[in-house]
Amino acid sequence: MISRDTTGSFKLMKSMNRALILNTIRTHGPISRADIAKKTKLTPPTVTNISGELLKSGLINEGETGVSKGGRRPILLTINWNSQFVIGIDIGVRKVRLILTNLKAEIVSKRVEKLPVPLTADDLTGIMTAAVKKLIDAAEVDPGKLLGIGVGMHGIVDAEKGVSLYAPTLNLKDIPLKDVLEQAFRIPVKVENDAKTLALGERWYGGHGPDTDNLVCVNVGEGIGAGIIFNNRIYHGNDHIAGEIGHMVVDIDGPRCSCGNYGCLQTVAGGRALKEYVLREAALGRETSILEAAGGNPDEADGKIIYECALKGDGLALEAFAKTGRYLGLGLLNLIHLVNPPLVVIGGGVAKAGDLILKPVQNLVKQRGITEKAKRTDIAISRLGEEGTAFGAVTLVLADFFALEAKTEKR
Ligand SMILES: [Zn+2]
The missing domain is CATH 3.30.420.40 (ATPase, nucleotide binding domain)
Known part of the structure; x- marks a missing residue:
């Protein structure tokens, strides 16, 4: 019998391999299975197995054929950028900016909500939740295809718990942003300080x-x-x-x-x-x-x-x-x-x-x-413009999904 621990580490290994393959297709695609195996140092059967699952889930596509190195011309794999979508939210002092993007961080829909003065924590979470609903409706995206929500919040943020600890300019404390959004939308939510979020966006998309x-x-x-x-x-x-x-x-x-x-x-x-x-x-x-x-x-x-x-x-x-x-x-x-x-x-x-x-x-x-x-x-x-922090918020989710780069990690 396989112990629970062994099952756990097997699952972890599989999800790490899956992320590794996905990220290799993201950064090097279109790419053949053989080249993925070479770059990741995974065995060809592992690559074939996991890319089969990724194809089935619709996350990647099989497309053009590559150059033959003797024998059959290999089939190349690419990310299906529009198979999943991500929401990025930038909570500023006066407004909330939201974008909905595909897996390439290309904007499908966006919205800006003004924040009233004064503002309570409940006002803020209420406005944010309503705005996310409107954003999803406007984008006409199947909610089942939403991968997650990233939030860049000004002030001091506990990124692990997803709580805004202190927003001095609004004089608000302990806002459970992650809990509120996860309960409302039932998808994973990542919360981070806005400047740290922007830095992550710059790292990935700043050129x-x-x-x-x-x-x-x-x-x-x-x-x-x-x-x-x-x-x-x-x-x-x-x-x-x-x-x-x-x-x-x-x-x-x-x-x-x-x-x-x-x-x-x-x-x-x-x-x-x-x-x-x-x-x-x-x-x-x-x-x-x-x-x-x-x-x-x-x-x-x-x-x-x-x-x-x-x-x-x-x-x-x-x-x-x-x-x-x-x-x-x-x-x-x-x-x-x-x-x-x-x-x-x-x-x-x-x-x-x-x-x-x-x-x-x-x-x-x-x-x-x-x-x-x-x-x-x-x-x-x-060069990311006024949506920089919202791009960063999208990146919080994508970095986790593709798992390998610029992950947010304590210390
Ligand atoms: Zn000060």
């Missing part, structure tokens, strides 16, 4: 090349967070707070932050600091076109309006980007000296300002990097 095993991705919106990918793994730290550079203190006597401390980086850099600087200077009588562009309502003077005014040459708008960009550069310089990554990618809402934010950051790092190599650290704006 930085397959060899970027180490990278830091900084999400700059209202707040600032960093996702650190180290040896192909998301780095969480001991209690899920690794990468919270928005709360790195850069001025001990600085302004009060939403977290209760004083002089955190995000009080002087990032979207909120940008707006506050502009409004403060305008209130002191500085000449600017920003308030007029905001229809006379200071509340409406958001990053987009300040950006547009800067492009038209508004002195205060240009100065606001230069100043907050310099502070962001200071935060990134500290991060570069701490982690020493080859690449830092800036994403999030503020990244839309492109060179206006990138140049002051690059200049500061060039001036103050501790060595010539530190000064030359590659710093780039994310």
Whole structure:
């Protein structure tokens, strides 16, 4: 009789082999069974057996024939990208962004929901659940073909339990995001901090090349967070707070932050600091076109309006980007000296300002990097656009499905 343990390890071995084969077809397909066996070092019968199961389940296709190396021309296998679908959710401070994609992370359907102020945890989970239902309906996808849901949530997240531990800007604690979504939709749910999610999205779909095993991705919106990918793994730290550079203190006597401390980086850099600087200077009588562009309502003077005014040459708008960009550069310089990554990618809402934010950051790092190599650290704006974190959320599920790369793992 086979003991339960043996059955368990046999099952594990089989699912690992299955993931290995799937991932090999994903990265190298169209590919023959013989070449899969060569690349994975699995035996040809194992490859034939498991690819037979994958064909039966519809996850892969048998298609064109390859070049013969003597004998029959081999039949090539490819992933059936539209056999399953994934939902990615980006929970920001003001809105929830959702995308539904195929296995190639190609968007089938998307939605944005605004969040009311103030907001309770129940409001948030209610809005999120309703939005997922609408997204699935709009995509006209068979719910049986949904592989899972990934969630990128701002603030401190326990990725193992799928709980938002603390969202300072919303002043919310202990939101059981994974439980709520799994109960509502009966599919696996992965939850991760938004900057870490974005970093994973960058690693897979950011176009930085397959060899970027180490990278830091900084999400700059209202707040600032960093996702650190180290040896192909998301780095969480001991209690899920690794990468919270928005709360790195850069001025001990600085302004009060939403977290209760004083002089955190995000009080002087990032979207909120940008707006506050502009409004403060305008209130002191500085000449600017920003308030007029905001229809006379200071509340409406958001990053987009300040950006547009800067492009038209508004002195205060240009100065606001230069100043907050310099502070962001200071935060990134500290991060570069701490982690020493080859690449830092800036994403999030503020990244839309492109060179206006990138140049002051690059200049500061060039001036103050501790060595010539530190000064030359590659710093780039994310190419994933405003859906970057939602792509990352999709990647949380895909990384698990294809199992081998950039898995989220504690420490
Ligand atoms: Zn803070």
